[in-house]
Structure formats: structure tokens, C-alpha cells
Amino acid sequence: MAIHQETGAGQFPSQAVPEPQSSSEFAIIPDLFESFMSRAPEVNSHYYDVGEEAMIWIADICGYTETDRKRLRKADFAYFAAIAFPDASPTKLRTVTDWFNWVFAFDDQLDDGLFDHRKVEALQYINGMLAVVKDVHSSESDRLRQPARYCLKTIWQRLQNVRAKARWARHMVEYFEALRDSINFKPSELLEDTIEQYMRYRLYSIAVTPIFSFLEYACNIRLPDEIFEHESMIEIERIGVELQMLANDCVSYHRERDLGCVHNIVHLFLHHGLSLQEAYNRVHFLMRERYKRWYMAQASLPIWGEEIDSQLRRYIKGIEDVALANAHWR
DSSP: OOHHHHTSSSOOOSOSSOOOSOTTTOOOOOOSSOGGGGSOOOOOTTHHHHHHHHHHHHHHHHTOOHHHHHHHHHHOHHHHHHHHSTTOOHHHHHHHHHHHHHHHHHHHHIIIIIHHHOHHHHHHHHHHHHHHHTTOOOOTTHHHHOHHHHHHHHHHHHOOOHHHHHHHHHHHHHHHHHHHHHTTOOOOSSHHHHHHHHHHHHHHHTOOHHHHHHHHHHTTOOOOHHHHHSHHHHHHHHHHHHHHHHHHHHHHHHHHHHTTOOOOHHHHHHHTTOOHHHHHHHHHHHHHHHHHHHHHHHHTSOOOOHHHHHHHHHHHHHHHHHHHHHHHOO
16 A cells, blocks of 8 residues: 555645654654554453463573573563453463564564574574464474474464464464565665555564454454455454554664664655654654544444354454554553
8 A cells, every 4th residue: 555545645744743853862753542542451360470471481492591581571472462362361361472472582583683694594484484384294303493483383283263273374474474575675766665565564574463363262253254355354454453563663763773674664754855753743644544544444344243243343342452452562
């Protein structure tokens, strides 16, 4: 989706907030708690116990040092999971939390210079994970040789609902393939083309769609495939992902800039000549536009009857809960 198509007239509105006196020193980021994001999050009552068990499990498997364990504890992915799945049972919350911790372990390897300096190894690493969700045979020694891969395999084996498992696997494949594509991402000459390409691969590389599929598993949601194939449902899920991506890029821009990471929409706006405040203002506009589209997409959903509609309402609330978790977890 190109930006120039989303604005209607091909232009962004004037600044939503005043320009700072020195954009290199001060800028106002967008309000991340507008629209449905303004409600207070619910937190799963099993958060603490499950979080401790999950942290010890992956730290032991991956052989984390005390420093690594402190980093994992500080990240507190269990809190994200507890807000995203406030009604999940301890067992299912544990599976989801293990997946979040797996993302931490997986990203740790990629962030350790693989993407920037050892691209062949990065591709091999990603392909090894792809083999797990594609049910390619892997040896029993994975736990010692590739602990992150072993963790993913155990999570994969815990997903019992065949329909949800297939959807989750598809989203994981999309995630890994988007990561591979991102290795060679470069800004285009035109701003619109740059943002369009970025939004296209970030839709999957941010790893939010697998979390949506966990809703079916953790919240006991049963929806027929035709619901997920409806254009309004596709739009709702896309918006749910993009709102989190835009929020993440605003909050993490300075840290990622210091690390030399170009995979950030604020950085891309700056690359094309905007000031820091102008970049944040444009992101704010994109977020507000998506809030409007969120409700329009829901209004366009067909009515399937009480049973399906009730399940669908729960699923859409789940997408909101995931977005709330993303905002409050920071």
C-alpha cells in the first residue's frame, strides 16, 4: 500500500504538533494511546508464575550467562503475553511466553552481526528455523547444537488445533521469508516507493501475525477459514500489525539509529530529507488513518450468525489486546 494512495490527494497534512526549536535535540513522538488503544489493559493472573518458569526453561536450554538472564528478565516478554492473552490458561500462556522468549533467542543470533557481516550464515540460520515449521526432519541433537531451533520445535509440537497450527505455521514461514528479504532492503529514490517496499516486508518481519494465530489456540477461538479469507478480515489484521510497527519505529528510532539499523520508518523519512519532527508527524498521520480504517473494516464485515459473530468479536478484541500489549510492554 503506497502512501500516496492512502492520503487520497497524494499529500500528507500539515504537522500534527509544533515543530521543535531544534529537531536534532527535541521532537514529540505520536500519541500511542489513541482510539481503541486508550482503554486500560487486562493482565493475566498467571503472569508471574508462568513468566518465571518460562524464563528458567529457555535460559537453561540456551546456556545463558547471568548477564543474558538479566537481559531476558528485563525484557519481560511474559508481561507482553499476559496482556495479549489475559484469559489464557497457565498451560497456554506458557506456550505463548515460550514463543516470545524464543524470538528473543532467535533475534539475539541475528543481531550478533549475522545480518550485517555474515549474510550467508544468516540465511542458513533462518532456513534452519523454516525447516521446523515446514515439518522437515531434524535430528535429536538440536538441543545441544541449535538450542533456539529446539525451542521452536517444542512450541510447534504443542499446538494441537490443526486449523490454528496450519495458520500459525504459514505466518511463521512469512516471517522467516520476510527476514530473508529484508537482508537486501535498500531505500528507493522516491519516498513513496521506499515506504511502500518497507511496509510490505515489515508486515511479516515484525512477527505479529503469528501472535494473532496464537489467539485461536490460547483463547479457544474456532472460526472457519472463510472468515480469515474475507477482505475485511485481511484488512483488520493488516491494520493490527501496521499500528504496532509504526508505534515500535517511533519508540525505538534513536536506539536503532545508534546501532546503524535502517529498518525503521522514521529513519526512512529522514533519509528522504524530512526533519525528525516531520517524520514523527507523518507517522502519526499514518496511525490515525489506520484507526479510521479499523472501524470501517469492521463495519464491512458480513453477519454470519450469533455463534460465529461472537467468536469473531473475541478475535478482534484479541488483536486489540496484542496491540495494547505492544504499547504497554515497553
